[in-house]
Amino acid sequence: xxxxxxxxxxxxxxxxxxSFWLRRQASLLCKRRVAIFSAGAxxxxxYNTLLADWGIEAEFFIDNNPDLENKLIHNKAVRRDPWxxxxxxxxxxxxxxxxxxxxxxxxxxxxxxxGLTAYMHYDAFxxxxxxxxxxxxxxxxxxxxxxxxxxxxxxxxxxxxNRFIQFRGDPxxxxxxxxxxxxxxxxxxGAFVGDTVEEYxxxxxxxxxxxxxxxxxxxxxxxKARVSRLIVEWALKEDDIVIVSAGIGAKTxxxxxxxxxxxxxxxxxxxxxxxxxxxxxxxYFADKKAFTLLKSDIEGMELELIKGAKGIIRNSKPKMALSxxxxxHDFFQIPEYIKSLVPQYKMWVRNHDSDSQxxxxxxxxxxxxxxxIK
Numbered sequence: 001x002x003x004x005x006x007x008x009x010x011x012x013x014x015x016x017x018x019s020f021w022l023r024r025q026a027s028l029l030c031k032r033r034v035a036i037f038s039a040g041a042x043x044x045x046x047y048n049t050l051l052a053d054w055g056i057e058a059e060f061f062i063d064n065n066p067d068l069e070n071k072l073i074h075n076k077a078v079r080r081d082p083w084x085x086x087x088x089x090x091x092x093x094x095x096x097x098x099x100x101x102x103x104x105x106x107x108x109x110x111x112x113x114x115g116l117t118a119y120m121h122y123d124a125f126x127x128x129x130x131x132x133x134x135x136x137x138x139x140x141x142x143x144x145x146x147x148x149x150x151x152x153x154x155x156x157x158x159x160x161x162n163r164f165i166q167f168r169g170d171p172x173x174x175x176x177x178x179x180x181x182x183x184x185x186x187x188x189x190g191a192f193v194g195d196t197v198e199e200y201x202x203x204x205x206x207x208x209x210x211x212x213x214x215x216x217x218x219x220x221x222x223x224k225a226r227v228s229r230l231i232v233e234w235a236l237k238e239d240d241i242v243i244v245s246a247g248i249g250a251k252t253x254x255x256x257x258x259x260x261x262x263x264x265x266x267x268x269x270x271x272x273x274x275x276x277x278x279x280x281x282x283x284y285f286a287d288k289k290a291f292t293l294l295k296s297d298i299e300g301m302e303l304e305l306i307k308g309a310k311g312i313i314r315n316s317k318p319k320m321a322l323s324x325x326x327x328x329h330d331f332f333q334i335p336e337y338i339k340s341l342v343p344q345y346k347m348w349v350r351n352h353d354s355d356s357q358x359x360x361x362x363x364x365x366x367x368x369x370x371x372x373i374k
Contacts, residue, residue, distance in 0.1 A: 008147035022128035029094035043098035133332035156356035171352035194226035215247035280308030300326030
């Protein structure tokens with residue numbers, strides 16, 4: 001008899017343990033005065049989360065960029081080296097580092113050097129409070145690999161340790177049978193320069209109609225050039241690939257956005273005057289045949305996208321491949337909301353990078369994948 005404990009169960013125990021200890025640490029941090037390290041978009045968003053979910057108002061932002069010093073964000077000053085000017089800083093303040101893991105180690109080393117022990121990465125701070133929600137989502141997943149992949153990503157959020165990531169290359173194509181030949185109507189949300197669009201044809205998938213949504217003017221020219229080439233190389237009809245120079249959200253509107261070359265879609269701070277079209281998919285497809293497959297990587301706007309497509313999702317139940325790694329909340333809010341719309345959806349998770357980045361939730365109704373996912 002095989003008595004080996006499945007990896008996902010071992011990971012579940014690790015996640016439970018780390019969540020418990022980190023909640024204690026977060027509770028101690030919350031008893032101090034709080035500053036947020038970084039003044040970027042992530043930090044600005046976290047300021048609101050910290051206030052709304054914990055009732056804690058950060059006193060100021062910290063950033064090493066001298067050009068940001070004394071600027072105001074949420075009416076809070078940005079400071080450099082506040083420990084130089086504030087007596088007993090290390091005894092009175094807690095710092096939450098709200099930037100990518102890539103920079104966290106550098107900032108942690110900086111805080112260690114000044115003798116500050118009361119600091120955490122914002123992913124860990126948020127994720128440790130969501131243990132029960134993560135546990136409930138784990139129970140919804142269809143196979144052991146999905147559960148292990150999901151829990152490994154959560155463990156990475158909590159600790160920054162990627163050793164348990166179940167790396168699977170080939171995002172969107174690793175799941176066998178998910179994309180099939182035939183009359184597949186695909187929404188590529190966050191098409192970027194068309195790399196995924198090209199993969200559909202390179203793999204010989206036929207009978208496709210693709211709507212490539214990309215709001216960033218920085219990359220739309222590259223996307224158009226690639227699509228023009230694909231139409232010639234693969235003898236496609238002109239309307240087999242439709243480029244939509246717009247974002248996708250909960251409703252159709254013109255919004256003020258900040259767009260980078262990585263297709264990041266974020267509402268701007270006052271004073272930045274860039275306006276872009278955003279569609280809800282329900283509105284965009286009101287006079288078109290509904291899409292059968294949705295691929296989305298739009299920098300944390302996935303939940304808004306789903307809200308704007310809930311009519312099609314309820315009525316047509318398309319297959320979906322959704323990025324859930326942009327926020328600790330996305331790991332449970334996205335699958336939870338999808339299940340609320342269509343309880344029959346089956347769900348799988350795969351890690352398509354060597355860290356928690358590119359963790360994708362695959363959703364499909366009525367089998368077909370259970371025996372094909374490897």
